[in-house]
Amino acid sequence: MNQSHMLLKDMILADGRTADILIEDNRISKVAAKLDQPAGAKVIDGRGRLAAVPPFYNMHTHSAMTLLRGYADDMELFKWLNEYIWPAEAKLTGDDIYWGTRLAAQEMIRGGTVFMNDMYWFQKDTARAVEDSGLRAMIGCMFMCDGKGELLARNRVENAELLEKYSDGGRDGRIAINLAPHAVYTVSEKVFRDVAEEAAAKDLYIHLHLAETAKEVADCRAAHGGLTPTAYLDKLGLLGPKTLLAHCVHLTEEDIAILRERKCVLINSTCSNLKLCSGRMPYFEAVTRGGCRLAIGTDGASSSNNLSMFEAAKFTSLVAKERAGDPTVAPAAEVFAIATRGGAEAVGLDAGEIAPGKLADLMLIDLDSPLMIGDYSLISNLVYSADTSVVDTVICNGRVLMEHRVVPGEAEVLAEARKCCRRIAGFRR
């Protein structure tokens, strides 16, 4: 990477101070009231009208599913999967995944998100799209068992290639690979043990769905001597501080104690859970009182139906309050920290703060949006009032991905994604 310096002038910080921010290569190097402009540096002038805050880290998604946004809605889960989503997915190509992920990246950039923890197929195409878009990602080596083991055999070949190719982090070190055994109802005990062993040996993160539906829990208890999915995975050695657990809707008090003890990261995807009627995460029990680590993800756009972390943060907070019957639960500052720094920390990124030494990931917020006035609390406005329209500029790894609402190359991405959708539309009965 060879990048000139960048000076962000006259920016409002979260604590209300006005400051200049110097970025050298891919790190923030100085934050101070007045900084000299280095020769040849790119300058973005906030004129006291832009706030510089950490961007969002989307901790659970299937990004190429943007191509299935609105393809099928408002139906029972298994009808939705069996008759619409799975048949369509079976016909997707690597090209679809590339453009679907580019589309997801456009949407994320416009919404102030710089990272996705992705679980899907055709991961090399996902990785290529992430590299081309300028985002960061952690991409999962998928493990899913079918009866004959063919799927798994294919997984193993592709996973080995993926790990090999991205062991150095890809272009600019923006890509990491994790192990993604799909869920307790799609992965065998043997494969889970293999994954635990491989993760330990190679020091890799693990990403899986956990306790998303009541049926998953009941089936797991029936199949595994009364063990909940959490207890079962713990027995198999899957749970640790590098385990990222999507959904976590149906947890017992014992599950919560295990998840805290193991320092696992729970990932809240409230929109998806509500839309598919899966339930509501016990935020108060697991986080407020339980002390578990939390991050936020949108899930894929075929269920949730967008990748807006603004919306995900607001749904997380409001549903947590209502479920607990306590409006002090999940306050704005806590939820904003979880959606930003919490995600970065969960995957070991030295980012999520506007401070010297940190990776230069930032979003600049347009304070001249009506959504940002009354202007008593920037963070309250970001969590409870804002939507993606307030994001003016996005910087990831020291590189400007969107400046004053313009994302270079967007027209091509939208045109190619639309072409994919035309073909996919032909799959529907």
Next chain:
Amino acid sequence: MNQSHMLLKDMILADGRTADILIEDNRISKVAAKLDQPAGAKVIDGRGRLAAVPPFYNMHTHSAMTLLRGYADDMELFKWLNEYIWPAEAKLTGDDIYWGTRLAAQEMIRGGTVFMNDMYWFQKDTARAVEDSGLRAMIGCMFMCDGKGELLARNRVENAELLEKYSDGGRDGRIAINLAPHAVYTVSEKVFRDVAEEAAAKDLYIHLHLAETAKEVADCRAAHGGLTPTAYLDKLGLLGPKTLLAHCVHLTEEDIAILRERKCVLINSTCSNLKLCSGRMPYFEAVTRGGCRLAIGTDGASSSNNLSMFEAAKFTSLVAKERAGDPTVAPAAEVFAIATRGGAEAVGLDAGEIAPGKLADLMLIDLDSPLMIGDYSLISNLVYSADTSVVDTVICNGRVLMEHRVVPGEAEVLAEARKCCRRIAGFRR
């Protein structure tokens, strides 16, 4: 009103057809594949990249409370009211209300909303702000009883002036006045009976809060011989097809039967209900199975914390599904119709459809937003994926209020609203 014609060319309609739309004065006069351009007509060319759909009608708000957005959050209801909201409100001036309402109007216009059903103080200032902004509104004559009757006496004087001044609909007929007895816990039986009589005599709409909290219901039962707020109001003659009922969270089966029988309009404000832990409206029981009329409102920005009808529609649908345990409840087309045409019909506006003869209220949606691709279902995308960033142009009563994201005069509104906020910030301990 003296307005030249306007031609909207090459627009996508909700059914996927491409059409031109002719607006004459304040009505849509023609919708057809190709229309001639009248001499001197203003033209907005969609080039197949803008969708023309009905805009939103925000059926319950306290619009000037934008000035209290983020002033106090994440606290228990009575602490929030007693220590923050009410003390601040007591010091607001007519000037605050004017600029707060202008700020609300800016936000609504940017979010594709053309109408607000407003309940607040200083209604003449609200009305003036609505007239200047170009929106439509129904503004409530407030009735609220304090111990000494002083508040009510002041109400009566101001209400009489308001009814007198706006009996002709104000400038361009965009303003209507209704009677707004605040709620069963703040208005006496005598005053409710007076309101029912006055509404009947003058053929006015009635707007009030109903069954927002469990406490309201319990207190009403204790005070009125076991009657629920719904049964109590029915006894007093308040309920009919022109009665607009905000919240409706805590309803019995008998209440629902009464509300259907009387053809009342229920107004869903899910965000506010979740944030204040009031509960969740029984959508399935009241609407899907119960057959009650429904509309959607955001509530004021101090509780909800914005006026986005996109967000209000998504929260309405997702929480309704989850509460019912049925993902087919509150489907996108139903919720979009409720948020648009449903609101217009509820207040007797001949609007909410893109069809000849209807009032010319439209929003034009930017289909070149990543949020609108996959492009299988425009309406699903509007309800489940979109936010205010997709609104390109807004037309109300035949007049363009925002064109390609530019709202004339916005800078002054934001500057004046910020000045009000600086003064209000001084009220906090």
